[in-house]
Every structure is written in structure tokens, then in C-alpha cells.
Amino acid sequence: MEAKENRPDACTASGTANSIYKDFSTDAPDIQEEKGWLCLPEDCVDMVAVCEEQSIAYDNLLAYAALSYLQGIDAENPPSRDTIKFELLTLTNCCIDAYNLGKRDPNAAPGAKHKDAYPDEKQGAERYKRLSGLHFLQIAIVLRELHHAIGIPCNRADDDGNFDIGVYQESGPNKGCYDTTEEVLTRLIRSYNMAITTKGVTETVATLRDICEKKRVCTDKDLVAVNNGIYDYGHKILMDFDPELVFLAKSHIDFVDHAPNPVIHNGEDGTDWDVVSWMNELSDDPEIVKLLWQIIGAVIRPNVSWNKSAWFYSTLGNNGKGTLCVLLRNLCGSGAWASIPLKNFSEPFMLEPLTRVSAVITDENDTGTFVDDAAALKSVITGDPFQLNRKFKAPRNVLFRGFMIQCVNELPKLRDKSESMYRRLLVIPFDKRFQGCERKYIKDDYLNRQDVLEYVLYRVLAETDYYELAEPDACSALLDDFRVANDPLRQFADEIFPAASWHLLPCKFLYDLYRHWFQRNQPSGRMLGRNAFYESIGGLAEEQGWQLQERVRSTGRMDFPEPLILEYEVKEWMKSGFRGSNPDHLCSPDLKDSYRGYVRISTAFFDGGYDIDDSTNKEE
Structure with a gap:
């Protein structure tokens, strides 16, 4: 083991102490x-x-x-x-x-x-x-x-x-x-x-x-507690344990310098296996494989502020994500990880294990999971204080320092649809499917072997140098899909704004269209009220290239048919009293001279296009 390095700043204590009396703070x-x-x-x-x-x-x-x-x-x-x-x-x-x-x-x-x-x-x-x-x-x-x-x-x-x-x-x-x-x-x-x-x-x-003296948990981003000491990630040395450095959990695997990558031969099926080749097989995208190795390192480096939660996603079975979780749990060791499904983050009394573990690794989430209150979930991901409710005890504010992995077979629904929620998520696709002869010995035997785990620990600590997680294009695309799937209003905006023929969409028309769209696409969902719709649609409209303006003239922008009226049977906006069969006439309602509504930015400033009144049409 390497000699211990003098690191007085590695763990902040609130005071110093002599051999007999330990005061709470040198400033007190x-x-x-x-x-x-x-x-x-x-x-x-x-x-x-x-x-x-x-x-x-x-x-x-x-x-x-x-x-x-x-x-x-x-x-x-x-x-x-x-x-x-x-x-x-x-x-x-x-x-x-x-x-x-x-x-x-x-x-x-x-x-x-x-x-x-x-x-x-x-x-x-x-x-x-x-x-x-x-x-x-x-x-x-x-x-x-x-x-x-x-x-x-x-x-x-x-x-x-x-x-x-x-x-x-x-x-x-x-x-x-x-x-x-x-x-x-x-x-x-x-x-x-x-x-x-x-x-x-x-x-x-x-x-x-x-x-007793008060002393905070070690927050040095380079110090990692492993089974046989404290590894300094920045200097790549192993130090002895020290009571002055406060850790609540550690990896239960020894750090072995220059540990080899073991190759295991199976005499029954004639296969050779090693963990590096197996990791490469989990995805055809090299960037995803690189990210998975980074996540293994993140799990045992809880003092780094990763500010992300990894969600392993696949709708198919036999994709490898459960087996990868076995590797992660074995690398942490008993008592250093907890399994907390997403639904538990909005339920009382379910987060107590977070006070003593350094990783959340959950390989099963119920389909149809709905997270009603994501406040605790967001705080856990970014290491912010949150209130922990305890049975028969007073609530307390706590911090979780660690990394969280959730396996999902279906993207859950979140009530919180803000960007502050989405930017905390790293949704990783597991597109491979390992069919045929199932090799259960990988999960049951190989990933439990000490020499395999020692190599993995050595690789992610000694052979890497990173403090942020990569975000491959495949993850970004999947997160965009999740944004849409999680937010019916975003789905509405993504479908309606590009398809609109009118260059001006009055606010009242948009809400009427939304109600009919929602009844068709989300029959069992909860529809937004008028005011909530108006508050939420603005940002989505801007993403699509539309701008909210007051008292915009309809001439030149709405004096032609709008097929969306007929497609979603928005009867409130069909031409009044028309009994013919011409769809263009049916979709050309009688219009006011001006409306408060959303204008395509490309047409927002042509001559004579709009007037702005400082007052807002409250009725509209």
C-alpha cells in the first residue's frame, strides 16, 4: 500500500481537537x-x-x-x-x-x-x-x-x-x-x-x-473509499484509511495496481469471456460503451457532482442492462447501494437508505410508473438538501452524495415537465437483444469473481481521467423522445404548429383545437385548463418558431382554409351555417379583424401585418 499523503483539506471538519477534549468549532x-x-x-x-x-x-x-x-x-x-x-x-x-x-x-x-x-x-x-x-x-x-x-x-x-x-x-x-x-x-x-x-x-x-466533535463527510472529489484504503484519483495513489477522513460507505473491492483483465474459458461451451469484450457487446455504438464505463466509475466516485441520473432503457428483454446492474452492485458491495424505484421518490418514508449509501441501483421499475412529486428526485440527483420523512420520528433535511441508476422497460411519466428535470436525466438505450443460448454464468459467476471486479475497479480509477459524463447523440435523441412522450402538450405543439396552414393561430383557437386533439390522443389523460394551457404553450410555441403578439390582423394570415379544423372536428371554428360538402369552405370560418395569438416568426413583420395594443384582450 502506498504511503499516506498529507491532505489536510481532503475532508472539512468544523473544529480541531486534542486527545481529550474535542470542541465543536474553532470559531465557537x-x-x-x-x-x-x-x-x-x-x-x-x-x-x-x-x-x-x-x-x-x-x-x-x-x-x-x-x-x-x-x-x-x-x-x-x-x-x-x-x-x-x-x-x-x-x-x-x-x-x-x-x-x-x-x-x-x-x-x-x-x-x-x-x-x-x-x-x-x-x-x-x-x-x-x-x-x-x-x-x-x-x-x-x-x-x-x-x-x-x-x-x-x-x-x-x-x-x-x-x-x-x-x-x-x-x-x-x-x-x-x-x-x-x-x-x-x-x-x-x-x-x-x-x-x-x-x-x-x-x-x-x-x-x-x-x-462529540462534529465532522462533515469527506467531499473531496478525488478521494474514493475502496476496500483496502482510500484511493486518490487525482494523484493515482492508494492511501491508508484515516479516521480524519469521514466516509459512510466504500467499495468492497480491493484496489490492485496494474490488475490484469482476466480471460475466463468455459469448458462446457468452449467460449472465452472477458469483461472488456462483454462491455463492447452491450451496444453497437462505441460512444454508448464509453459512457457505460464512465457510469461504472461514477458509481464508486460519489464525491463528484455528476448532476445526472442514468436511466437504462429498453422495451425488450435480454438486453444486458440487468446483468450490468449486477456488476455495479458487486463493485459497490453490500451496504453501499440501495434499490429505490422511481415511484418511491414521491411516497413518504421510502428514502431513509439514502442517509448511508453511495449509490442507488434499481433494475426493476413498474410499467406505468408515475412520479407525482419529483422534488426529492431532483434533489437526490444533484446532491441538494431535501426533507426526509421518517416513521415515528421528526422529518430532517439530508443530502445524498452518490449516483443513481434506474432501469426502465417503459419511460415513466413525470408530473414535472420542466427543463430542470430533463437536464438531470441521461437516458441510455439498450438496443441489443441477446437471444439464443442464455449464458447465465456471466451474471451468476463471472461478475462475482474478485479478479474480474479488481480489474474493473483498477480500470475505472487508474486508467481514466474525467469529471463529467459524456452525452452521446443516441442519448440526446432518446431524451427528446422522452420529453414528447412525457408531455402531451409538447406532443400537441410538435404536431400542430408545423402542420398549421394559418400564419396566425388565435389563442382561443389553439385551446379549442387542443381540447379536441387531447380527446382523441389522450382519452384517459388529464386535460389542462384554459389558464394553465395559456401559461404553458408559450415556450413550446417559441421552440417551433411562433411568437405571441397582441391584436394581430387576420388579413393575409387567416383568409385561407385551415385543414386542422376539419381533421380534429373543431366545430367551434367551422364556417357558421355552411351546409355544403366543400371542405375548404368548412375550414374557412368567419373571422374578426384581429386576434391575440401566435404568429409565425417568418411572417411576423411584413407590411401591414399587425398592430400592437398595450392593453391585453382579457376576454380572449
């Missing part, structure tokens, strides 16, 4: 003074002697005993928890006994009676009670000092109480990360006092929230 001296009782006084060299003076409060005795004990052990190589429990409990009770007994009278003769030798011995209610197990205050101090317990803010603010207690994992599958789950914290607390009550656990957590 009032907080430091308020919490200063947790410092071990300089004269507390011999805790038993200090307690004999009988001038120490009970809570100070408990805290100073713990701090004094912890100063005397090797924090980098501490004794076992059982040893810590026994030794700290013994020291604490010795201190309590010393306080209760007081100092021996130096003038007392040898063999003097007990009450004469110890005239200051505490009696009755004045006596401090001995402990049968570590006190919750002491457990909190031990967790802070030996387990690097810290307060981890859930968003960019760190002064509103919106933070979780995280404990550093020195070993195990999450080595190098901080665990903020209630289950892990409770189990750790009970490991120092198995008889502690539920109330005692709650008191321990509350104490931790008061005494």
Missing part, C-alpha cells in the same frame, strides 16, 4: 468553554488522591476517572473491551471509596479506631454510590476516545442539531468507514455494559451528541 469559543468540564484537570495526576480531598462532584468523578484511565492506555492498541470494563470500573469504585472515606488523619495513632482515623468519612446520603457497571457518561467518553465517535451533519449546516453519531470501524467489512446506524451504536454501547437499560442507552447517545 463559547461552546468550548461550555463543554470544558470534559477536560482532565492538570492536577488530576492521581485520581484516588484527588477524590480523597472530597471536593469533587459525582459526575466529575465519573468523567475524570474515565479520562484518567484512557490517558494511561495505548489508544492505537487498546486492551480488550472486557479488560477496559474491569479496569475502568475498578478505578472508578476506588475513586468512589476514596471520596467516601476521605483522607486519613495524619495525627491518628497507628491502630486508631476507624472513625478516629477517618474523621471526614461521608455518611448516609452524602456517600457516593459504587458502580456495578460502567456509567453511561463513561461509556460515551470511551466511545469518543477509542472509537472516534463523532457527530456527522446530515446536510451542509452543522449547527442545527441535525446530525447522526457515527463510530469508526477499525475492522470488519466496513473498515475505514463510520457507521451511523442505531443498531451498531446500541450494540457497541452494550458491549461496555451488557446490563445497561434502554434508558441508559438513550442517555449514552444523548451524552455523545453533547461531547
